[in-house]
Amino acid sequence: MSTPTAYLLYAVFALGGVGLYFLLPRGRDTRTGAGAIFGLGALAALLLVLAARSVAGSAQAASFYLFSALAIGAATRVITHRKPVYSAIYFVAVVVSVAALLVLQRAEFLAVALIIIYAGAILVTYLFVIMLAQQSGEPSYDVRAREPLLAVVAGFLLMATVAVRGSEIPDAPAPAPRKLAYLTGSGADRDAVRSPGEASPGARGAAPASNLRQGAPGAEVEESNTLALGAAVMTRYVVVVELAAVLLLISMIGAIGLSRKRVPAEGPRADHAPLGQVGKEVAPY
Amino acid sequence: MSDITPYIILGAVLFAIGVVGFLSRRNLIVMFLATEVMFQGVVVNAVAFARLHQNMDGQAFALFLLVIAAVEAGLALGMVVLLYRRRGTLDAEAWATMSG
Numbered sequence: 001m002s003t004p005t006a007y008l009l010y011a012v013f014a015l016g017g018v019g020l021y022f023l024l025p026r027g028r029d030t031r032t033g034a035g036a037i038f039g040l041g042a043l044a045a046l047l048l049v050l051a052a053r054s055v056a057g058s059a060q061a062a063s064f065y066l067f068s069a070l071a072i073g074a075a076t077r078v079i080t081h082r083k084p085v086y087s088a089i090y091f092v093a094v095v096v097s098v099a100a101l102l103v104l105q106r107a108e109f110l111a112v113a114l115i116i117i118y119a120g121a122i123l124v125t126y127l128f129v130i131m132l133a134q135q136s137g138e139p140s141y142d143v144r145a146r147e148p149l150l151a152v153v154a155g156f157l158l159m160a161t162v163a164v165r166g167s168e169i170p171d172a173p174a175p176a177p178r179k180l181a182y183l184t185g186s187g188a189d190r191d192a193v194r195s196p197g198e199a200s201p202g203a204r205g206a207a208p209a210s211n212l213r214q215g216a217p218g219a220e221v222e223e224s225n226t227l228a229l230g231a232a233v234m235t236r237y238v239v240v241v242e243l244a245a246v247l248l249l250i251s252m253i254g255a256i257g258l259s260r261k262r263v264p265a266e267g268p269r270a271d272h273a274p275l276g277q278v279g280k281e282v283a284p285y
Numbered sequence: 286m287s288d289i290t291p292y293i294i295l296g297a298v299l300f301a302i303g304v305v306g307f308l309s310r311r312n313l314i315v316m317f318l319a320t321e322v323m324f325q326g327v328v329v330n331a332v333a334f335a336r337l338h339q340n341m342d343g344q345a346f347a348l349f350l351l352v353i354a355a356v357e358a359g360l361a362l363g364m365v366v367l368l369y370r371r372r373g374t375l376d377a378e379a380w381a382t383m384s385g
Binding site: 009016020024046050064068071072075076078079080084087088091094095098101102105106107109110113114117118121122125126129130132133134135139140141142144145146147148150151152154155156158159162163166169225228229231232233236237240244247248251252254255256258259 | 289290291292293294295296297298299300301302303304305306308309310311312314315317318319321322325328329330332333335336337340341342344345347348349351352353354355356358359360362363364365366367369374375376377378
């Protein structure tokens, strides 16, 4: 990326940092209006910079700008809202926007998995814990952030480094036809996959997909993202799948071990303790 | 400048917002929600790199990232419940003595 654009990006990030600083809860000093103005200005400037540098001006680009603006705005509300329940709800908006962006990048399976796992499972767990543990009213730790200025400076440094270095990525070299067919399923490349001489030693992942297609001769089978991802995960990354299973088991045991407690089955304390105090008087293991 | 540059920048922005939230909020639950925002940024980046290299590696990484996120959420929320039971508050500063 050319140097002027890099400086432009730094300026946009600095503007966003100022907005974030104003938006973070700081007791009575919180300036939501100023924060919103700075933040929205930074967001619009970021999208303008991206739009000016991007070659694509299609409908896809329009959806990218819409959903990335949604994602950034909702993420800002996640970390600035004073009530954790609303933070969780805004996080659902982040997940849905990111899923839409994944669809734009032809990762349909991941998009659906993201919504089911994040918005369906993880978020419900968060909401349960909020209901279990959140105190009523606005406790002081939700009203006052801890060192908002230092946090914003740290975030600015990180973002500037990653984004500006990351935007120097060159265009990809022309990929091999097989891999292109794998991802996009365009017509000519699909023919290349279907040809019998294609089976090379390095093309382990392609074998199940072409077998499936040969099962329906003449039918125009779409090369699906789910098929390709499943072939990659079940061939090259099958050991990682096993490791993930072990990791999930360990975490399940760990979570049970962390949060268990000895509850008295009977006795005067359990019966006469006021509501909400029962769990607190019980000593954890 | 490549096709995926907007996605890389978006991923960096989401990650940085998560970092700011994790560093500055004091509510344990919101701190872990901020880590989930960071995960979203990483997912966007991984899928963008999968498109850059025209293969499935990045998407496979993103899939395993979902596993890690589920593990992290389960353990972190178990810990939050445990800490809340001990001190009766969600304030991370209540455990400031741990910093020595």
